[in-house]
Amino acid sequence: MQFDEIVAVRKSSAAWRLLRADNAPLVLSFLGRVFVDDNIREISESGLISLLDDELYGLNQRLGEGTYPRAPKAYLDEWAAPSAGWLRKYYVTDSDEPHYDATPAVERAVAWLQSLRERDFVGTESRLNTVFDLLRQIVYGTNTDPQVRLAELRRRRAEIDAEIDAVERGEVSVLDATRRRDRYQQFGEVSRALLSDFREVEANFRGLDRQMRERIATWRGTKGELLDEIVSSRTMITDSDQGRSFQAFYDLLLSADRLDELDRLVRETQAFSDVADDRLANIHHDWLDAGTRAQDTVRRLSEQLRRFLDDQAWLENRRVMDLLRSIEASAYSVRDGRTDEFSHEIDSPSPTVVLPMERPLYHRAPTVDIESDDIEYGEAEGDSDALFEQIHVDPAPLVDEVRRRLRRHDQVTLADVLAESPLSQGLAELITYLSLTDESFTKIFDDATTQHIGWTDEFGARRTARVPRVIYSRPRTTGPGDRLDAIETQESR
Structure with a gap:
């Protein structure tokens, strides 16, 4: 990064402001525990105030009275202010109480602090294997030459056949504790990073929606051009790299076979006492909840945008009514002779004549005689109790x-x-x-x-x-x- 770029980030980044804040330890410890560790994506103001009150009470008891003298709500209002940008304060449907969610800046700051910890074990082998797998997917996944693809598939089949032969001979290669710990460490890092990415995806979707609303509010063209702009913008959200990647991840996670396999693998991995982490036991369910919340965010933004457009249509209809009333007032002034100079052009000097005999004459509908003599009343066959059973x-x-x-x-x-x-x-x-x-x-x-x-x-x-x-x-x-x-x-x- 260049010097000027670092200066700009230092001035505009909410995560940098959080790290420089006087009460940064309180903000990072409390918000990190509630929103990052516990993966809470939405909490009411009363619930968050209660948790912060307990946190402040414990810190004041341990560090001395007056260390944090302000009320919990005052701290929340400061953290949710635009000048801070660490909490997102909003209202949900059918509720008059505000709700809170952490912003991506909190996720970045917490992740950076966790990266500063001294690690007694740093795994590298699993990362190298991941690099090889990713490069193979990029190279062979984009190659259109059938011979190259067949050569790679045969190589992979040969490796699998060799492993099958070794297992049949009783030569089973298992991971030792070090290699198992290496892979589990990478699994934990990727899993927690995915949860952090979901919150950033939601923030990006809301940013695109705000840009679209600003575009609508400042539009000066025709309504048809505005609708074309809106449709193209919504398509841009779903067809962007981020939108397609998120949809592919969500569809893959909703696959029944993949979800069952993932649940089985996580449970079996947790059985190893040397790598088990309780926070990762239900990580796949947290992914599903976070992905569903991101989908709900897009749905709510679409509904809010539709209501916003309805308000714009109401304003346009009101303008049309004002124009009609103006035309009526002008017509009344012409009728009463209050306008001295008035001229109007007509399309034709004579009206179009339609003779009455050119229209068809009335024809009375024929009368149908109905004979009702010798009518026999029928009797129902079968049990009709089934008609009354509910x-x-x-x-x-x-x-x-x-x-x-x-x-x-x-x-x-x-x-x-x-x-x-x-x-x-x-x-x-x-x-x-x-x-x-x-x-x-x-x-x-x-x-x-x-x-x-x-x-x-x-x-x-x-x-x-x-x-x-x-x-x-x-x-x-x-x-x-x-x-x-x-x-x-x-x-x-």
């Missing part, structure tokens, strides 16, 4: 069943729920499961994967329905303990 499925027990499964798992599928509690009311109960809504969990439909749900009807016949994969998961807006308390409170009600 099936009602109470959703409350189904919600309780999903909650019970989510006590032991962060997310479950519909097939997991039905494995313990099969369908007893047939298709109506299955449809009720698909339409469940509750504040204690969220529901995701994976259209890329289908599942077969079976049940036995009242006649003893076996029925099967093919439906998309349904995933019920806990919400990630608060800490794990708070979510369990909220579920138990809801069940007690």
Whole structure:
């Protein structure tokens, strides 16, 4: 970096301002623990004030009264001010209480501080293997020559065949503790970096949306040109390198096979006591929650943009009405002779004549005679009780069943729920499961994967329905303990 570039970053970077702040240890320790370590993406003002009050009380008790004399809300207002830019303060739908989220500047500052720690072990072998894999993907993934691709595939097949032969002979090569620790260290760094990247992706999406709103507010052209500009801008967001990379990552993470494999690999890795880290035990679920939140951010920005355009259309309609009233006032002044000089051109000196006989005459509709003599009343055959039978499925027990499964798992599928509690009311109960809504969990439909749900009807016949994969998961807006308390409170009600 050049000297002038470093000076510009020093003046404009919020992360640099955070590192230079007088209360930087408080900001970094508190915000890093809440938003980075615990991966909280949204918290209410009252909840954050409560956590900061406990933090300030403990520091004042340990460092002396008056070390941090201000109220917790005063600190939050200072950190969320534009001059600081360390917290994002906003309002969510159906809530009058502000909510907070950390900005990417906090992620960068915390990551930089963590990089300053002395490490007793620095792995290099796994990084070298990763470099080779990435270079092979770049070179052979973009090469269109079939011979080159076939040569690489044969080389990889030869390596796999040699490894298979060695295993069949009983020569099993396993990773020792050092190499296993090396790879786990790299896995932890990449996993935490991904969570940090999601928050930066959200910030970039909001920045593009602000630029688009500014473009709309200062537009002076026609409405058609404005719509073309908006459509191209939204396409630019989704078709950008960042948008395509994020969508590819999210689609890959939603793949049922990949998600199951990732969950299995993480659980088996945590079984090694020398590399296990509790913060990485559910990292793939944190990825899914962060990716879903980024998708929700884009959806909310689109809805807000639509409402903004509706307001612009209302202003244009009001301008049109003002023009119409002006035309009416001018017409009244001409009618009353209040305008001395008035002239108007007409298209033709004579009107167009249409004779009445050129139109078709009225024809009366023919009358149809209906004979109602000798009518025989019919009798219904069969039992009509089935017409009055109604099936009602109470959703409350189904919600309780999903909650019970989510006590032991962060997310479950519909097939997991039905494995313990099969369908007893047939298709109506299955449809009720698909339409469940509750504040204690969220529901995701994976259209890329289908599942077969079976049940036995009242006649003893076996029925099967093919439906998309349904995933019920806990919400990630608060800490794990708070979510369990909220579920138990809801069940007690």
